Amino acid sequence: MELLFILLQEVAGNAIGYMGAGIGAGIAVIGAGIGIGNIGKSALESMARQPEISGDLRANMIVAAALVEGAAFFGIIVCLLVILLR
Template structure:
């Protein structure tokens, strides 16, 4: 399975150039990392709200701010990867 994926990647790299392959893989990794980060933020916030329900408003506000910062960094990473094309 892994050898098949590597063979496909090598064929794409030979036809399109390694720069394009690296840019697309970089954009994908940036998006996956942002998704994992926002998922962890949401999960931790829900756990914190379950432990301290009286501070739900503050926790929710901080969660939204941090998620927006993570999303902004991911957007910049994707833009840089597309500019590398």
């Protein structure tokens, strides 16, 4: 709770830059959600067509989803650094 209070005090100084960082973090999360959704959709369609490859496909799907999620976390961290190191 104390960390949230400190962050809110920092944001009060220059609202436009901080708002941009917040919007950037939101866009990163939305993009990751869309990407992981597309990965899951494609994997389920592939499993429905060829059920015998579901084990390999599931493993590849998890790796691809982790890479997309890592890119989203990178975007969120950059936006947080903009807020905290300004």
